[in-house]
Amino acid sequence: MTLPSAALLAQSALSGIFIGGMYGLLGLGLTLSWGLLHIINLAHFAFAFLAAYLCYQLASVGGVDPLLTLLLIVPLFAMLGVAVQWLLARFRVSALNSLLATFGITAIVEAGIQAVWTADFRKLESVYAGLKLRIGGLFIPLPELLTLSLAVALAFGIFAVMRYTRLGRALRALAEDAPVAAAFGINARAHSLILSGVSGALAGIAGVCLALSFTLTPSSIYAWVGVVFAAVMLGGLGSALGALAAGFVIGLSEAITMALASPSWAPIVSFTLLIALLLLRPGRS
Amino acid sequence: MAAGALLAAIPFLHLPAFYESFLYLVLHWIVLATSWNILSGYSGYFSFGHGAFYGAGVYTTAVLAGTFGVPFLWTLPAAGLVAALLGVGLGAVVFRVRRVRGELFALLTLAVTFVLATIVQNTPIDGGPGVYLSAVAVPALAPSASGAFYLIALTLAVITLVLARTIARSRLGLGLFAIHDDEDAAEVMGVPTYRYKLAAFGISCALAGVAGGVQALFVSYVTAGSTFNITVPLTVVLMCVLGGTRHWAGPALGAAAITLLLYASTAADQAVAGKAITGAILVAAVLFMPEGILGLVGRRKRAVSAAHSPPVPITAQRDRMTPAAPRHVNGASAPLLAIRGLRKSFRGVRALDGVDLDVHAGEIVGVLGPNGSGKSTLINVVSGHFAADEGSIRFEGSELAGMPAHRIARTGIARTYQIPRPFTHLSVRDNVALTAIFGAARCDRLHADAAALRWLAFTKLLPRASELPGALNLHQTKFLELARALASRPRLLMLDEVLSGLTPAEIDDAVELIRSIRAQGTTIVLVEHVIRVVTALSDRIVVLDQGRVLAEGDASDVMTRDDVAVAYLGVAHA
Numbered sequence: 001m002t003l004p005s006a007a008l009l010a011q012s013a014l015s016g017i018f019i020g021g022m023y024g025l026l027g028l029g030l031t032l033s034w035g036l037l038h039i040i041n042l043a044h045f046a047f048a049f050l051a052a053y054l055c056y057q058l059a060s061v062g063g064v065d066p067l068l069t070l071l072l073i074v075p076l077f078a079m080l081g082v083a084v085q086w087l088l089a090r091f092r093v094s095a096l097n098s099l100l101a102t103f104g105i106t107a108i109v110e111a112g113i114q115a116v117w118t119a120d121f122r123k124l125e126s127v128y129a130g131l132k133l134r135i136g137g138l139f140i141p142l143p144e145l146l147t148l149s150l151a152v153a154l155a156f157g158i159f160a161v162m163r164y165t166r167l168g169r170a171l172r173a174l175a176e177d178a179p180v181a182a183a184f185g186i187n188a189r190a191h192s193l194i195l196s197g198v199s200g201a202l203a204g205i206a207g208v209c210l211a212l213s214f215t216l217t218p219s220s221i222y223a224w225v226g227v228v229f230a231a232v233m234l235g236g237l238g239s240a241l242g243a244l245a246a247g248f249v250i251g252l253s254e255a256i257t258m259a260l261a262s263p264s265w266a267p268i269v270s271f272t273l274l275i276a277l278l279l280l281r282p283g284r285s
Numbered sequence: 286m287a288a289g290a291l292l293a294a295i296p297f298l299h300l301p302a303f304y305e306s307f308l309y310l311v312l313h314w315i316v317l318a319t320s321w322n323i324l325s326g327y328s329g330y331f332s333f334g335h336g337a338f339y340g341a342g343v344y345t346t347a348v349l350a351g352t353f354g355v356p357f358l359w360t361l362p363a364a365g366l367v368a369a370l371l372g373v374g375l376g377a378v379v380f381r382v383r384r385v386r387g388e389l390f391a392l393l394t395l396a397v398t399f400v401l402a403t404i405v406q407n408t409p410i411d412g413g414p415g416v417y418l419s420a421v422a423v424p425a426l427a428p429s430a431s432g433a434f435y436l437i438a439l440t441l442a443v444i445t446l447v448l449a450r451t452i453a454r455s456r457l458g459l460g461l462f463a464i465h466d467d468e469d470a471a472e473v474m475g476v477p478t479y480r481y482k483l484a485a486f487g488i489s490c491a492l493a494g495v496a497g498g499v500q501a502l503f504v505s506y507v508t509a510g511s512t513f514n515i516t517v518p519l520t521v522v523l524m525c526v527l528g529g530t531r532h533w534a535g536p537a538l539g540a541a542a543i544t545l546l547l548y549a550s551t552a553a554d555q556a557v558a559g560k561a562i563t564g565a566i567l568v569a570a571v572l573f574m575p576e577g578i579l580g581l582v583g584r585r586k587r588a589v590s591a592a593h594s595p596p597v598p599i600t601a602q603r604d605r606m607t608p609a610a611p612r613h614v615n616g617a618s619a620p621l622l623a624i625r626g627l628r629k630s631f632r633g634v635r636a637l638d639g640v641d642l643d644v645h646a647g648e649i650v651g652v653l654g655p656n657g658s659g660k661s662t663l664i665n666v667v668s669g670h671f672a673a674d675e676g677s678i679r680f681e682g683s684e685l686a687g688m689p690a691h692r693i694a695r696t697g698i699a700r701t702y703q704i705p706r707p708f709t710h711l712s713v714r715d716n717v718a719l720t721a722i723f724g725a726a727r728c729d730r731l732h733a734d735a736a737a738l739r740w741l742a743f744t745k746l747l748p749r750a751s752e753l754p755g756a757l758n759l760h761q762t763k764f765l766e767l768a769r770a771l772a773s774r775p776r777l778l779m780l781d782e783v784l785s786g787l788t789p790a791e792i793d794d795a796v797e798l799i800r801s802i803r804a805q806g807t808t809i810v811l812v813e814h815v816i817r818v819v820t821a822l823s824d825r826i827v828v829l830d831q832g833r834v835l836a837e838g839d840a841s842d843v844m845t846r847d848d849v850a851v852a853y854l855g856v857a858h859a
Contacts, residue, residue, distance in 0.1 A: 091572040101571040107564030268403040271396040
């Protein structure tokens with residue numbers, strides 16, 4: 001076996017960072033609802049794909065600029081997130097049952113996508129798709145760069161809100177001990193709905209990014225679940241920066257594995273990391 | 286019987302192969318769902334890795350029969366064994382980590398599935414293109430191949446259901462149900478939780494492995510992608526949740542319903558609608574009946590039997606109620622419990638800082654102390670709920686420090702929890718029967734039920750025997766804690782603030798009860814805040830302060846000492 005050239009390795013590392021950004025972006029909404037609301041929202045992936053298909057439809061058929069679709073998609077998916085949270089809260093669903101119920105929602109959304117857009121591959125051909133920057137010997141595709149920038153900006157934005165604002169403090173207090181926080185006058189219901197709205201909006205944004213860079217099929221919803229779960233757990237539940245950092249770690253290690261061994265070995269990295277972490281990490285749940 | 290014969294005769298009726306294959310699929314899913322339920326439904330350890338163990342079976346048969354030409358039926362035990370070894374190996378590591386429960390266990394098992402899939406995909410086990418089994422002979426058990434598959438699956442399904450039913454009604458099942466509700470309390474009451482989880486996991490994986498082995502030949506072409514995916518575990522979970530995870534037949538019911546539903550939608554060429562309907566059913570099932578179809582039935586049955594009040598109270602038989610005989614006969618002067626230099630810290634906070642304490646047989650020892658003085662920690666360490674950092678705890682001459690909690694319970698020590706921790710999904714009677722089975726009394730199931738009724742009569746809870754603990758008020762729940770502790774027939778009973786939160790009248794009730802427990806020869810350690818009660822009941826009082834024994838002696842002497850007053854009330858500055 002010969003080692004790949006330095007340029008190839010660098011290009012692999014770069015694509016690892018890009019895919020890691022996508023993991024982080026998808027993980028953001030998931031980690032918020034899991035860590036702070038104790039809802040394991042599998043439907044987050046389904047919503048992201050639904051948003052991707054919507055973006056595809058508006059851009060390729062309606063001729064709208066894909067980035068402009070965010071104006072519609074973000075509020076729409078925020079409302080969707082709120083609706084799901086309202087339903088789950090109404091029935092006081094436990095963490096485990098939330099996973100089951102949102103899997104049910106995922107199946108419904110998947111079927112809906114399949115009914116409208118069929119199971120065939122769909123790829124958005126936008127003006128952005130062909131654009132590439134060239135720095136040194138490295139190619140930087142613009143859609144991926146956009147995803148990465150969005151992921152980083154959103155992760156730091158959420159981190160700042162959680163850390164420095166009243167809203168963030170209230171949300172963290174609710175996650176820690178909801179009854180006590182409520183006794184201090186924090187409206188648990190309103191805050192959980194706000195948070196799920198944010199989480200839904202994040203699914204929408206992630207969806208637009210998916211549409212810009214990836215080929216869409218209804219069943220590829222599930223392809224992302226395992227890796228993004230791994231990133232969320234690695235980064236620590238509820239931690240926006242953690243999810244992003246873990247996304248980079250996983251993306252990079254996958255890319256390096258692909259370059260050194262073969263692409264089909266890539267999944268083993270993230271999942272072995274996840275298993276080791278679950279078993280060895282002391283303390284925190 | 287007749288139904289069984291009819292089911293076995295189906296392949297010989299020369300029905301179109303389609304029916305046999307459809308019935309095969311129903312039975313296949315019944316085996317997978319029921320096997321999953323044996324660990325995950327009973328004990329609450331939801332595994333999302335059932336696909337991994339099923340897949341291990343698929344590939345064992347595929348490789349043995351497809352590559353090495355081993356006759357198909359011989360590969361099935363191997364498929365079960367490989368899957369079971371994988372499960373037990375994983376469990377041996379995972380079940381040691383206290384933190385990996387609930388959703389973390391679900392994720393871990395899911396991750397194992399993907400790791401296994403990657404390994405299979407990239408090694409000669411599969412290698413990428415998949416394994417063909419078209420050259421493997423289907424055993425000639427029936428006129429047609431589909432009939433043979435049907436018969437194999439029928440046999441496997443019957444074995445699986447009988448196993449699931451037997452386990453549900455055995456000690457193992459009761460222990461698993463207790464783990465589901467409160468694993469730590471179950472361990473303290475004598476349930477060997479680690480071994481039980483491992484056993485259930487092994488059985489569950491073995492059955493899934495065999496089902497996978499059969500499926501390998503049924504589809505006759507296996508790929509890693511179609512074997513190790515997320516649909517197998519999620520479908521299985523869906524079936525069990527729909528049918529009800531607390532009943533042995535629940536998963537079978539759910540499996541039959543879902544398979545029929547999926548078939549109905551694919552047959553009508555509406556696979557998409559079928560998927561959506563399945564999703565909608567899952568959402569509705571989780572929201573409206575989180576305990577499943579048979580969960581609803583169970584609740585109704587319980588309501589009916591509660592309406593017809595249980596059998597006439599059995600008058601307590603004194604001879605049957607004495608504690609189990611001590612294992613070691615010591616000299617009369619040796620203490621029953623001897624604690625020396627006991628230390629326990631929580632992240633630097635010294636909860637116990639070198640406690641020495643003797644408890645003699647037949648005594649009631651009252652333990653007093655301000656909040657945070659280490660009273661509850663003392664009980665938690667002696668009962669094995671927490672491991673001691675240092676020191677020795679000798680009970681009837683044998684060392685308890687370092688012993689797992691369930692073995693401590695069996696040596697004859699029982700405790701109550703300050704905040705009652707009943708097993709919420711077990712009836713009041715089963716709550717008590719559990720300690721009779723797993724504690725020092727070591728009853729079999731039949732005697733345990735009788736013993737449970739006796740102790741419920743003793744604590745005046747008999748009329749509530751068939752209800753769930755959630756229906757009891759605080760006073761009754763505390764008495765249930767007592768009945769549970771007593772049913773294990775301990776020689777040493779540790780009561781952690783059984784009186785807190787009770788009204789004065791209820792306290793008088795409880796005091797009478799504690800006196801009559803001692804009259805039967807049980808030694809009692811009483812941790813309590815109500816000083817009036819402690820001084821009235823105790824032969825001797827021990828005062829703890831900041832993890833050390835501050836004072837020890839007669840009730841009247843100890844309570845008038847200055848240092849005790851300072852510990853309780855602070856220093857007088859007047």
